[in-house]
Amino acid sequence: MGLELHHTPVMVPEVLEGLAVQPGGRYIDATLGEGGHTEAILRASFPGGQVLGLDADPEAVSVAGERLSEYGDRVLYANTNFRTVRATALTFDFVPVHGVLMDLGLSSLQLDAESRGFSFRRPDPLDMRFSLDQRLTAADIVNTYSQSELADVIFQLGEERAARRIASAIVHHRPISTSSELAGIVAGASGRSRSKIHPATKTFQALRIAVNDELAALQTALEQTVSLLGHGGRLCVISYHSLEDRIVKTFMRRESSDCVCPPSTPVCHCNHRPTLRQISRKVTKPSDSEVESNRRSRSARLRVAERI
Numbered sequence: 001m002g003l004e005l006h007h008t009p010v011m012v013p014e015v016l017e018g019l020a021v022q023p024g025g026r027y028i029d030a031t032l033g034e035g036g037h038t039e040a041i042l043r044a045s046f047p048g049g050q051v052l053g054l055d056a057d058p059e060a061v062s063v064a065g066e067r068l069s070e071y072g073d074r075v076l077y078a079n080t081n082f083r084t085v086r087a088t089a090l091t092f093d094f095v096p097v098h099g100v101l102m103d104l105g106l107s108s109l110q111l112d113a114e115s116r117g118f119s120f121r122r123p124d125p126l127d128m129r130f131s132l133d134q135r136l137t138a139a140d141i142v143n144t145y146s147q148s149e150l151a152d153v154i155f156q157l158g159e160e161r162a163a164r165r166i167a168s169a170i171v172h173h174r175p176i177s178t179s180s181e182l183a184g185i186v187a188g189a190s191g192r193s194r195s196k197i198h199p200a201t202k203t204f205q206a207l208r209i210a211v212n213d214e215l216a217a218l219q220t221a222l223e224q225t226v227s228l229l230g231h232g233g234r235l236c237v238i239s240y241h242s243l244e245d246r247i248v249k250t251f252m253r254r255e256s257s258d259c260v261c262p263p264s265t266p267v268c269h270c271n272h273r274p275t276l277r278q279i280s281r282k283v284t285k286p287s288d289s290e291v292e293s294n295r296r297s298r299s300a301r302l303r304v305a306e307r308i
């Protein structure tokens with residue numbers, strides 16, 4: 001029996017246009033997931049197009065490998081964190097490329113997996129690691145951080161206004177062993193029972209970002225991608241929350257500007273040379289019909305830049 005594929009890739013036409021996919025082109029999908037975007041790129045780059053797909057999660061690589069088997073050696077796989085995107089591309093002799101895609105966050109496969117602890121709807125162990133090679137788990141943070149460290153994580157990485165109350169409730173109920181148990185405690189403390197989103201959403205986001213050190217990994221990978229793109233190569237990044245989007249926006253703005261001196265500097269002395277051109281200063285959002293058919297796409301924001 002084949003594996004069930006249930007992650008619907010977001011903004012596929014916008015991504016193909018953003019990457020300016022062409023026959024025979026070479027692309028890096030730094031967040032392979034279940035291979036939905038990679039498959040669209042392989043189709044649009046026929047004949048001869050190739051994709052190097054990276055994912056930190058070995059299960060994602062294996063599911064994508066099965067899904068994409070018909071494309072043979074047009075797809076290369078690397079089970080690695082995208083922090084190593086440059087070294088990985090060099091190892092595969094896959095430089096320069098026509099485009100790099102990053103579709104950040106979680107796939108439905110991970111959200112639905114019972115052993116991972118990403119979902120607050122089931123009593124799963126509080127894990128949240130993309131890869132079992134990582135040491136820190138969500139349970140470590142929840143059960144060992146001090147109350148003020150917990151409040152900082154939840155406030156800074158979840159942008160949760162009730163962070164202090166939530167941290168206090170967590171400390172009061174420790175040890176906490178499952179995701180649904182944690183979700184119940186957070187819901188009770190957040191005072192947000194009538195909100196449209198689950199009251200534990202922001203706390204879970206914060207824990208996941210902390211466990212996987214996601215913001216630092218994103219910054220590192222963005223800096224590396226520039227050197228992988230050939231002239232006119234495209235960088236497309238889809239983010240799902242404002243912390244990620246801010247990093248992408250700031251990076252693209254900086255890399256595309258002539259001067260990165262602090263605003264107070266009277267005369268430019270940075271000698272900064274732009275490496276990117278922003279295709280559009282505005283983010284691209286999914287269409288209403290996409291949001292209607294795929295709720296997960298509602299928070300997706302796509303930014304595109306071109307190597308100059």
Ligand SMILES: C[S@@+](CC[C@H](N)C(=O)[O-])C[C@H]1O[C@@H](n2cnc3c(N)ncnc32)[C@H](O)[C@@H]1O
Nearest residue numbers: 009031033034035036037055056081082103106
């Ligand atoms: C939203 S999903 C990608 C879905 C994919 N575009 C598709 O169409 O199936 C994000 C994927 O990125 C992976 N990921 C997140 N952060 C990563 C990182 N720092 N390094 C490598 N993979 C990462 C996750 O494991 C997950 O599989």
